[in-house]
Amino acid sequence: MEQCKEGGAAKHEIVISDTSGRPPVSKDSVVDLEFGDPTMYESFWKGMGDRGTITIPSWQTISYFSDATNLCWFLEPEFAQEIRRLHNLVGNAVTEDRRIIVGTGSSQLLQAAVYALSPSDAPEPISVVSAVPYYSSYEPLMNHLRSGLFRWAGDACTFKGDSYIELVCSPRNPDGFLSQAVLKSDGGKTIHDLAYYWPQYTPITGPADHDIMIFTFSKSIGHAGSRIGWALVKDTAVARKMVKFLEISTIGVSKVSQIRAATILKVVSDSYENPIPGNQDKVFAFGRHLLANRWKKLREIVEASGIFSLPEFPSETCKFTGETAEILPGFAWLKCEKEGIEDCASFLRSHKIIARGGRFFGAEPKFVRVSMLDRDETFDLFIERLSSIR
Amino acid sequence: MEQCKEGGAAKHEIVISDTSGRPPVSKDSVVDLEFGDPTMYESFWKGMGDRGTITIPSWQTISYFSDATNLCWFLEPEFAQEIRRLHNLVGNAVTEDRRIIVGTGSSQLLQAAVYALSPSDAPEPISVVSAVPYYSSYEPLMNHLRSGLFRWAGDACTFKGDSYIELVCSPRNPDGFLSQAVLKSDGGKTIHDLAYYWPQYTPITGPADHDIMIFTFSKSIGHAGSRIGWALVKDTAVARKMVKFLEISTIGVSKVSQIRAATILKVVSDSYENPIPGNQDKVFAFGRHLLANRWKKLREIVEASGIFSLPEFPSETCKFTGETAEILPGFAWLKCEKEGIEDCASFLRSHKIIARGGRFFGAEPKFVRVSMLDRDETFDLFIERLSSIR
The missing domain is CATH 3.90.1150.10 (Aspartate Aminotransferase, domain 1)
Known part of the structure; x- marks a missing residue:
């Protein structure tokens, strides 16, 4: 038997x-x-144990589409809901009046955001900078395809010019310090990479409130293998261009991974909102x-x-x-x-x-x-x- | 209750x-x-019914790595095994002496392959061509970042020159015809997009045996939402460069989706290899x-x-x-x-x-x-x- x-x-x-x-x-x-x-x-x-286990029948998530009425048409609505819920619980980011864009990890979203902020009609690629020590993946991410839209220009602290995209990683990978944009110019844009802005790594000093904020399932609660990141984006036109990038490069993001991320973020929020005394x-x-x-x-x-x-x-x-x-x-x-x-x-x-x-x-x-x-x-x-x- | x-x-x-x-x-x-x-x-x-259902506990697939000893370190070994098994069953592609590279759908693999075949030291981007009517995504895929490595050059039939990458889609999207490379030059390379080379769409005339062959979970058995594609690659150096591309752009591919794809491909192969009479x-x-x-x-x-x-x-x-x-x-x-x-x-x-x-x-x-x-x-x-x- x-x-x-x-x-x-x-x-x-x-x-x-x-x-x-x-x-x-x-x-x-x-x-x-x-x-x-x-x-x-x-x-x-x-x-x-079995909390956070997913069971997905073979007939689910067959379509490319998650919600055709949403600007980010490949975003699973349940995942978006759990993202907002978790940020509200932790208090680490403002989610009101923000578009949520899902990506295949935060790397893809960084490219999408830089693509969205790059002028399409400039004679030269826009400079992408970040203060030293900067995350080691920024340079290859920006340079590997030798884009005519953007190019890596190194240390933000020594950058001269008015037109740039500054990547602000806070807490900073590699050194851990909370950091802010070092450049200030009307022609400059910033992207905030907040992969580590979670309470295990740093005191949460208040909800981050920037134009583009990028988070990842990988560092927030440890699930790197699912390749899921998300961006909170203020400007609808920028969000739309980011979606366009994700549409062209990978026609959206794994729905199976999104369902898993939704399920697991739900377990996390539940554990804080409906605590069981003594439970680890x-x-x-x-x-x-x-x-x-x-x-x-x-x-x-x-x-x-x-x-x-x-x-x-x-x-x-x-x-x-x-x-x-x-x-x-x-x-x-x-x-x-x-x-x-x-x-x-x-x-x-x-x-x-x-x-x-x-x-x-x-x-x-x-x-x-x-x-x-x-x-x-x-x-x-x-x-x-x-x-x-x- | x-x-x-x-x-x-x-x-x-x-x-x-x-x-x-x-x-x-x-x-x-x-x-x-x-x-x-x-x-x-x-x-x-x-x-x-429940055939093909996946159940994944929350503690699985946490790591970025699937098999650190494999060139494609983010490829789930079980998925690779089921890919080889299915191709052997259907007889639509040679898998011996081929590296398997997994991608977030076939779009990402097309970019990875073009990236891998593009010379890194050429003064001009290499021309990427395909015979008209060509798949409508090829142009935006090649041009959206204005790469200095490669650029879309349109119809392969009217292309003049010795240095190019020809995308061969067979059966062809959009018109369905089986097709072959139209250009022949020592300096030229080809990538075979075989998304539709499956027996529901076309008679299988023999195992395809090309340098780079790209398939997708989406069109083979209908699972678009999982965003999974795979490439069969003859040359190890090319495979290594493709992996590099996938590493930089998305740090690998959803493991949850790969497990699902493995499970579902297994159901497909099982249904043919161990048939139950009368079963649909x-x-x-x-x-x-x-x-x-x-x-x-x-x-x-x-x-x-x-x-x-x-x-x-x-x-x-x-x-x-x-x-x-x-x-x-x-x-x-x-x-x-x-x-x-x-x-x-x-x-x-x-x-x-x-x-x-x-x-x-x-x-x-x-x-x-x-x-x-x-x-x-x-x-x-x-x-x-x-x-x-x-």
């Missing part, structure tokens, strides 16, 4: 391994923390607790080493939790202070630690960015290996 | 409407057949039967009208079914033969039928492309309205 059951199940189900993706680490492994792969959230979601089901609290622990360990090792240093952050009141909270970035922006070592990434690589070197962020090679979001086993091995460096 | 059950379900489930997307048609509706939205497959998948569970047979019926109705109306004409196709033996089969395209390439009417799309619009005009395909405005893949109610209304035109 049991065999029949198993046979029947196997017939229609695809079995996905528990820890699909990167192989688990062993004592001798290279510790790869180059990417911000948010696998630390796996243990949280495992603890949630709050993802932001989980993230904050784990990151606080990791940052404590890392700061101890770094201090004891005498070789490295880390940024120091002020504490502020988080309006979401009501508590004083420090900044706990998803990345450690580690500086090698040891004399004679100019290239921190190479130095760490010789100790079998892979991190992304400062140059990718427009900064000195004395810096590296180390992901703080990996699985426990990887983080623990990183700490162990770092502590052995003399 | 029932209420409690419903309440419990509602707590964790997002309810998606049955016919999400475009509103159902009524007698007075505008009949919109501009897009190739493959909603005719909904009734097939409804008939499959074969998607290609379903598609062929329905399209044969629709094409018959359409040809009758067109013949009776004296106003329109349609392409005529030869019949051939389909190596998949072993039967003589005619071409039954997913689009009707309708020509208005009525004197004084130059713009068929405008003419049809005045009769509340929306179709895409010939100019979008590099052809005369006497032509329009009409989707044959919509829901029954839409197709029936189209036939009714077309038959009323005198």
Whole structure:
């Protein structure tokens, strides 16, 4: 009987391994923390049991269209609703009078936003800038197709000119600081990349209220593999051009992923709005607790080493939790202070630690960015290996 | 009791409407057949009950990575396996010694392939061409970012030069004919867009064996909303550059959609490899039967009208079914033969039928492309309205 059951199940189900993706680490492994792969959230979601599980029959989401009456016709209405609900709960972004645009992760939305803000009739591509240290993906995102509409122009702080698009990443990837636009000109535009503006990483100081704000499912609650991001956009014409970009490049965004994102954001909001006393089901609290622990360990090792240093952050009141909270970035922006070592990434690589070197962020090679979001086993091995460096 | 059950379900489930997307048609509706939205497959998948249903717990597919050891590190191994299995079953493409690259629909893969084939050091962008009538999305796909690497150069038949990328769409969107590359030069490259090379649309004359072949989940078995396509790529260096493109532009492809695609392709292959006698569970047979019926109705109306004409196709033996089969395209390439009417799309619009005009395909405005893949109610209304035109 049991065999029949198993046979029947196997017939229609695809079995996905528990820890699909990167192989688990062993004592001798290279510790790869180059990417911000948010696998630390796996243990949280495992603890949630069947909450957030999706079941989708084969006849659903066949059409390209989610809502033909919406400007963003490929946006699942239930997902839009859960996005507004979550921002209202957390208080990290204004959603009133904003169009919601869904993208295949925030990278695609960054391109869509830059495309939408680029003048179509300019003789030269518009300059896209961001203050150093800037997110390492901005440059390839802007330059890989050698667009005649826009081009990467590097550090916003040294940029001269009135016509530009400034990418403002806050909290900033790689260094974690809350940041603001550095350029101010009537001809300039800004795009706010708020991937990390969530209460596990930073005190929420108030609802962000910018023209274009971009968020991602990946960093907010850990679901990178679903490739879902969203933008809150004030201007309808800009929103329409963003939709056009997404329409041309991928004819919309996976509806299956959107349904999953809606389901999971709903679980998150439910856990705060209808709390079960004593239940460990709050993802932001989980993230904050784990990151606080990791940052404590890392700061101890770094201090004891005498070789490295880390940024120091002020504490502020988080309006979401009501508590004083420090900044706990998803990345450690580690500086090698040891004399004679100019290239921190190479130095760490010789100790079998892979991190992304400062140059990718427009900064000195004395810096590296180390992901703080990996699985426990990887983080623990990183700490162990770092502590052995003399 | 029932209420409690419903309440419990509602707590964790997002309810998606049955016919999400475009509103159902009524007698007075505008009949919109501009897009190739493959909603005719909904009734097939409804008939499959729970076969193809996916259930994904919240802790799965969190990582960006699907298989870090694979060149295409964001490709779910189970999906790759089902792609090879289905091509082997149908016999429509060689998969041996091919890299599989997954994309957010075939549009993204077309861009990735063109990016991969474009020389990075040429003084001018390489010309991308396709024989008229070409798929209307090729031009915006190639031109929307005004890339310095490649640019749309229109009709392959009139192209002069040795350096080019030719897009070969076979069966051709919009007119349904099987086609081959028209240009031949050592400096030229080809990309084969085989979205419709499946047995419901055309006799399978043998396994396609080209350098880059692109397929889509959307047209093969009707799942457009999941945004999944795949490429079979011979050259590893080209495959690597395609992966680079997908990495930069969207950091991979929805894993949830890939799991769904794997599950559904498995159902399709199972239905042919382990057939249950009398069972109406074969998607290609379903598609062929329905399209044969629709094409018959359409040809009758067109013949009776004296106003329109349609392409005529030869019949051939389909190596998949072993039967003589005619071409039954997913689009009707309708020509208005009525004197004084130059713009068929405008003419049809005045009769509340929306179709895409010939100019979008590099052809005369006497032509329009009409989707044959919509829901029954839409197709029936189209036939009714077309038959009323005198």
